[in-house]
Amino acid sequence: MSDTAQSGPVLAADGTPLKKSLARALRLQKTRALLLIAPLLLFVLVSFIVPIGQMLWRSVENDIVSDTLPLTVQALKTWDASAGELPDEAVYAAFARDMIVAVKAKEHTKLGTRLNYEQTGISSMFRQSGRKVGKWDPVADAPFKQKLIDVHDGWGDINTWRVIQTHARKVTPGYFLNAIDMRLTPDGATTQPEDKRILIKLFGRTLFMSLIIMGSCILLGYPIAWLLANLPMRQANILLILVLLPFWTSLLVRTSAWKVLLQSQGVINEILVWLGLITDEGRLVMINNQFGTIVAMTHILLPFMILPMYSVMQTIPQTYLRAAKSLGATNWTAFWRVYFPQTVPGIGAGSILVFILSIGYYITPEIVGGTKGVFISNRIAYHISSSLNWGLAAALGTILLAVVLLLYWCYDKIVGIDNVKLG
Amino acid sequence: MAALTPISRKPLSFVLPILAAAGALVGLFFGTANGSGLIGIVAGAVLVAGLGYAYVEVLKNEKTALWISLAVMVVLGIYLAGIPGIVLGLFFGWFFWWFTHWLFEGRYRARLLPYLTPGQVLWHYSFRVICGLIFFFLVSPLVPVIWLSFNAQDFFTFTPEMLRFDPAGYSLKHYQDFFTNGEWQRSFKNSLIIAPIATVISVSLGTLAAIGLSQSHVPFRRAIMAILISPMIVPLIISATGMFFFYSKIGNFMEGTMGLDKNLVGYFKVVLAHAVLGIPFVIITVTATLVGFDRSLTRAAANMGANPVTTFFKVQMPLILPGVISGGLFAFITSFDEVVVVLFVGSAGQKTLPWQMFTGLREQISPTILAVATILVVISIALLTTVELLRRRSERLRGMSPA
Numbered sequence: 001m002s003d004t005a006q007s008g009p010v011l012a013a014d015g016t017p018l019k020k021s022l023a024r025a026l027r028l029q030k031t032r033a034l035l036l037i038a039p040l041l042l043f044v045l046v047s048f049i050v051p052i053g054q055m056l057w058r059s060v061e062n063d064i065v066s067d068t069l070p071l072t073v074q075a076l077k078t079w080d081a082s083a084g085e086l087p088d089e090a091v092y093a094a095f096a097r098d099m100i101v102a103v104k105a106k107e108h109t110k111l112g113t114r115l116n117y118e119q120t121g122i123s124s125m126f127r128q129s130g131r132k133v134g135k136w137d138p139v140a141d142a143p144f145k146q147k148l149i150d151v152h153d154g155w156g157d158i159n160t161w162r163v164i165q166t167h168a169r170k171v172t173p174g175y176f177l178n179a180i181d182m183r184l185t186p187d188g189a190t191t192q193p194e195d196k197r198i199l200i201k202l203f204g205r206t207l208f209m210s211l212i213i214m215g216s217c218i219l220l221g222y223p224i225a226w227l228l229a230n231l232p233m234r235q236a237n238i239l240l241i242l243v244l245l246p247f248w249t250s251l252l253v254r255t256s257a258w259k260v261l262l263q264s265q266g267v268i269n270e271i272l273v274w275l276g277l278i279t280d281e282g283r284l285v286m287i288n289n290q291f292g293t294i295v296a297m298t299h300i301l302l303p304f305m306i307l308p309m310y311s312v313m314q315t316i317p318q319t320y321l322r323a324a325k326s327l328g329a330t331n332w333t334a335f336w337r338v339y340f341p342q343t344v345p346g347i348g349a350g351s352i353l354v355f356i357l358s359i360g361y362y363i364t365p366e367i368v369g370g371t372k373g374v375f376i377s378n379r380i381a382y383h384i385s386s387s388l389n390w391g392l393a394a395a396l397g398t399i400l401l402a403v404v405l406l407l408y409w410c411y412d413k414i415v416g417i418d419n420v421k422l423g
Numbered sequence: 424m425a426a427l428t429p430i431s432r433k434p435l436s437f438v439l440p441i442l443a444a445a446g447a448l449v450g451l452f453f454g455t456a457n458g459s460g461l462i463g464i465v466a467g468a469v470l471v472a473g474l475g476y477a478y479v480e481v482l483k484n485e486k487t488a489l490w491i492s493l494a495v496m497v498v499l500g501i502y503l504a505g506i507p508g509i510v511l512g513l514f515f516g517w518f519f520w521w522f523t524h525w526l527f528e529g530r531y532r533a534r535l536l537p538y539l540t541p542g543q544v545l546w547h548y549s550f551r552v553i554c555g556l557i558f559f560f561l562v563s564p565l566v567p568v569i570w571l572s573f574n575a576q577d578f579f580t581f582t583p584e585m586l587r588f589d590p591a592g593y594s595l596k597h598y599q600d601f602f603t604n605g606e607w608q609r610s611f612k613n614s615l616i617i618a619p620i621a622t623v624i625s626v627s628l629g630t631l632a633a634i635g636l637s638q639s640h641v642p643f644r645r646a647i648m649a650i651l652i653s654p655m656i657v658p659l660i661i662s663a664t665g666m667f668f669f670y671s672k673i674g675n676f677m678e679g680t681m682g683l684d685k686n687l688v689g690y691f692k693v694v695l696a697h698a699v700l701g702i703p704f705v706i707i708t709v710t711a712t713l714v715g716f717d718r719s720l721t722r723a724a725a726n727m728g729a730n731p732v733t734t735f736f737k738v739q740m741p742l743i744l745p746g747v748i749s750g751g752l753f754a755f756i757t758s759f760d761e762v763v764v765v766l767f768v769g770s771a772g773q774k775t776l777p778w779q780m781f782t783g784l785r786e787q788i789s790p791t792i793l794a795v796a797t798i799l800v801v802i803s804i805a806l807l808t809t810v811e812l813l814r815r816r817s818e819r820l821r822g823m824s825p826a
Binding site: 026029030032033034035036037039040041043044045047048049050051052053054055058220223224227239241242243244245246248249250251252253254255256257258259260261263265266267270274275276277299302303331356357359360361362363366367377380381384385390393394397400401404408412 | 562654663667
């Protein structure tokens with residue numbers, strides 16, 4: 001106990017000033033909290049945030065040209081492409097030396113594939129030339145200019161060199177340009193030829209279909225949420241199980257269920273044929289198109305819409321509606337002017353959640369979407385596993401991520417990250 | 424529930440037209456199925472309205488009416504649709520019997536507020552019907568999957584034998600295939616290896632972090648929370664893309680430089696990736712449980728000489744255990760159900776059950792998928808029940824501790 005008559009700072013039990021002691025306690029508490037969080041934070045940073053960061057970097061990274069052809073890139077710096085003449089012997093010599101090294105390390109085909117994204121045909125040029133150039137000697141076989149042009153006349157084409165020169169820089173906006181149906185040419189960014197413009201359309205389709213899915217989720221989810229919120233607790237809990245059951249059921253189970261239902265020999269078509277509403281030849285095409293994707297994804301994402309709406313509607317007293325009606329409002333006015341505005345936060349939260357989830361969906365469109373009903377995510381997967389154009393995949397992913405983060409930010413503004421609830 | 428509103432019998436001029444309309448609607452479907460919609464409409468309307476009139480005016484006995492109704496409809500069902508018609512007949516027989524008396528006795532008003540206008544009553548029931556249809560949309564797609572998994576044929580479609588409820592049309596062979604086929608068993612085993620380990624990692628780290636986050640003074644709380652929740656927000660395809668690049672490098676390093684077994688490295692990568700995906704669920708459920716945790720309990724424990732570790736295991740842990748377990752179940756189901764990331768990060772040795780199903784759905788369509796799907800539905804019902812019970816228990820526990 002410190003003496004009350006004593007002037008100066010209040011002291012704690014151990015004689016240090018109370019302020020200091022409290023500050024120390026607070027610091028200790030903060031450190032303890034951070035120490036508890038630290039392992040997980042590190043884990044998530046290393047195994048999640050870093051990979052995402054690397055992906056972002058990969059969407060602009062372009063080391064391969066300058067790493068595989070260092071001398072050529074150096075030599076090409078002084079070459080003026082606009083003059084309309086082939087580069088001089090120095091460039092060809094540098095290229096031959098680079099190629100000899102690259103062929104030994106088996107890097108030249110990779111470079112060929114990379115440059116092939118920019119100009120079709122380069123890949124085979126590199127492969128064919130690689131076989132011969134690999135046997136050359138960098139000193140004895142000089143000069144190289146004519147020899148290279150003899151190996152493949154592509155080396156006598158100014159365009160080839162311009163492409164190499166254009167893509168020599170280490171950081172390129174090329175993938176992002178590709179992602180929005182443009183490309184980086186020696187003359188600057190231009191639009192892709194008509195037949196290659198698919199990505200903008202695909203982005204548009206992804207957004208459009210996500211909006212439709214979101215809209216149908218609102219339409220189907222609102223009545224359910226209302227019913228759950230207005231029923232007595234016991235009945236509401238039982239019905240809530242019907243909402244949670246599909247929520248807990250494996251995604252693939254639900255997707256396969258829709259495949260069973262929608263296919264041309266599927267349950268819905270069989271019933272319609274049995275009822276005589278359609279003929280056996282005129283079976284409806286409901287799968288492998290946009291309809292299939294929209295129906296299946298609405299079903300899959302509906303619980304994500306219902307749950308936030310339900311938790312908002314639960315807080316709205318039922319008496320408000322009765323009060324409005326007793327004051328003379330019609331049924332519609334009471335609903336539209338009194339009840340509905342209070343449910344808007346729930347609709348907003350659910351919509352953003354459903355929208356975020358649906359624009360990144362991959363599995364369901366892949367299985368029931370065919371070619372017409374796929375999303376941008378399917379294109380990303382295609383570039384990762386089939387065409388191996390990883391830079392473009394990363395650029396597409398980055399754009400998608402930016403959209404999602406923007407929406408997430410809105411979600412945070414409306415609902416708050418901490419208020420996410422499950423089940 | 425006691426009747427709120429006094430009910431009274433309704434005039435036949437109100438009941439019969441509605442019955443006729445309902446009968447016509449059902450008759451339309453059976454009519455088109457058997458050749459002529461128009462005959463169906465007329466026959467349905469006449470039949471249902473006639474039966475209704477007979478029940479309430481001639482018979483005046485609800486019990487007898489039920490038996491008559493069932494008998495008539497079943498006979499009709501058999502005549503129109505064969506054996507499966509029995510099910511439909513029983514249903515419609517019961518339904519029209521119930522519907523007739525419900526309307527005639529005015530029971531539909533019993534549970535509603537007395538002052539509702541007829542329009543509001545009509546809306547009330549139409550709204551229920553709409554909601555019923557939406558619930559049907561939510562739950563019914565699972566029914567054909569379960570049903571078809573007992574198909575004796577190797578098809579995704581109903582055979583005539585199945586519809587006739589002929590035992591020859593049913594078999595357990597797809598289940599047998601699942602339990603004996605090496606590929607399915609391997610993927611099932613992989614799932615059972617990967618999901619629990621990933622769950623343990625995310626639960627242990629996640630619980631610690633959640634306890635840290637629920638302290639009163641945490642610097643950068645929002646930023647940390649945002650980072651920890653991010654695996655749930657970032658679309659899976661993007662996480663998968665990022666992890667694909669990252670883990671292939673890590674994998675090469677571990678195989679090449681450290682000389683580890685390829686299979687082991689594969690499991691390591693997939694487990695880590697799945698653990699990250701499960702973390703947000705653990706964080707969210709555990710922090711939600713900790714919100715209601717009474718902090719004076721830990722202080723009381725400390726006061727009585729318990730050190731922090733003892734306090735945690737003896738006092739705090741038992742109380743938040745329901746939250747931890749349900750977070751763990753969420754993490755488990757996330758990993759158990761996950762396809763995209765494992766597709767990108769794993770190699771053939773780590774093929775999990777969802778992956779196998781995914782390839783099955785895309786390439787060789789085999790009804791074994793439906794058997795697996797049924798098993799998964801059963802598992803998810805079990806998990807859902809567990810989570811629900813835990814939630815109730817958690818609320819009870821919280822109710823016991825002084826708030």
